[in-house]
Amino acid sequence: MSEPRLVEVRRNVLKQNDVIARALREQFRSAGVFVVSLVSSPGAGKTMFLEKTLTQLQPRYRVAALVGDLATENDAVRLARSKAPVKQITTGTLCHLEAAMVQNALCDWDLNTLDFLFIENVGNLVCPSSYDLGENLRLVLMSVTEGEDKPLKYPTIFNSADVAVVTKNELADAVEFDWNAARTSIQAVRPGMQIFRLSAKTGAGMEEYLSFLVQQLAEQRAVAHI
Amino acid sequence: MHELSIAMGIVDAAVDESQRRGVHVSAVHLRLGALSGVVKDALMFSYEVACQDTALQGSQLIVEDVPVIVFCPQCQQERKLASVQLFSCPECGLPTMDVRHGKELEVFALEVSE
Numbered sequence A: 001m002s003e004p005r006l007v008e009v010r011r012n013v014l015k016q017n018d019v020i021a022r023a024l025r026e027q028f029r030s031a032g033v034f035v036v037s038l039v040s041s042p043g044a045g046k047t048m049f050l051e052k053t054l055t056q057l058q059p060r061y062r063v064a065a066l067v068g069d070l071a072t073e074n075d076a077v078r079l080a081r082s083k084a085p086v087k088q089i090t091t092g093t094l095c096h097l098e099a100a101m102v103q104n105a106l107c108d109w110d111l112n113t114l115d116f117l118f119i120e121n122v123g124n125l126v127c128p129s130s131y132d133l134g135e136n137l138r139l140v141l142m143s144v145t146e147g148e149d150k151p152l153k154y155p156t157i158f159n160s161a162d163v164a165v166v167t168k169n170e171l172a173d174a175v176e177f178d179w180n181a182a183r184t185s186i187q188a189v190r191p192g193m194q195i196f197r198l199s200a201k202t203g204a205g206m207e208e209y210l211s212f213l214v215q216q217l218a219e220q221r222a223v224a225h226i
Numbered sequence B: 001m002h003e004l005s006i007a008m009g010i011v012d013a014a015v016d017e018s019q020r021r022g023v024h025v026s027a028v029h030l031r032l033g034a035l036s037g038v039v040k041d042a043l044m045f046s047y048e049v050a051c052q053d054t055a056l057q058g059s060q061l062i063v064e065d066v067p068v069i070v071f072c073p074q075c076q077q078e079r080k081l082a083s084v085q086l087f088s089c090p091e092c093g094l095p096t097m098d099v100r101h102g103k104e105l106e107v108f109a110l111e112v113s114e
């Protein structure tokens, strides 16, 4: 055997995922559907928040959801109570969704019939950050019960998100949640990120966030000339 | 933990290159950004597992850590973040989200022999 030599190859390890994500984003744009993915730690409140979101948008918008879960179909069953189309993606041992899973799940859905599509990722603040799903907006959720410094502990995922939602707000006083500290830590890892503070349970604060979504949809369609 | 699937992606890319070039790969050089979402230690461990029963078995993974480099619009310069917990220019303190480096997850070179 000859002496080892170094050859430059420059291959992006996530290329395959990125290529599919780009195709999905283009598909979403041309169908005029606004796609939001949700990431958070396990139990932060994604499913309840999403159920409320679907229910409240439903009268005026055509909405649907995909939900990733390691093993159970519980979240899909809960979301289906909103009467919106819901599909479960069982990830098995995989702790995050990948673009190909989203693509497979959507293969028999007509995106042209939708205004909003929501994707609940697996509850995990580490792994989902590396995978682009083609979403238009990545929403990171944290609840007041998990502590104000979550963003500093998981800077990568907060940095990769577009908006933050602080939920379970009706419990804030009981757990002595320090809103300023939370806002400061979010802004440190993701300067300028818009933050919504609400309670999915009581519905307080949902209105402002829903109008934000509606505005995002309008802006996307204006750009896409649909 | 998603490092095993990342490691398998690295091995796949390296195996593909070795076949196309008709060479044996003894080491893989990886550029790993501080914002890649991948934990280095877990990746090193997973790499060995991912190499098993492939042409890369016994090869070495050499990781080059890539720090987060942002562009500061006030200084008009690229700056290295002091910490991934603070996206502000280390010189003038201006917050910035203009990330130029740090998301890399790239097989950039292979040590090969014929």
Ligand SMILES: Nc1nc2c(ncn2[C@@H]2O[C@H](COP(=O)(O)OP(=O)(O)OP(=O)(O)O)[C@@H](O)[C@H]2O)c(=O)[nH]1
Pocket: A040, A041, A042, A043, A044, A045, A046, A047, A048, A049, A075, A122, A123, A124, A167, A168, A169, A170, A171, A198, A199, A200, A201, A202
């Ligand atoms: N008090 C209160 N509880 C909430 C709120 N939102 C969710 N919960 C509760 O928090 C628990 C977890 O909520 P889920 O919506 O299942 O959380 P999740 O993030 O989807 O969880 P995983 O999918 O397992 O990661 C449930 O017991 C919910 O009833 C809220 O706004 N206030």
Ligand SMILES: [Mg+2]
Pocket: A046, A047, A075, A120
């Ligand atoms: Mg859930």
Ligand SMILES: [Zn+2]
Pocket: B072, B073, B074, B075, B076, B089, B090, B091, B092, B093, B094
């Ligand atoms: Zn500066």
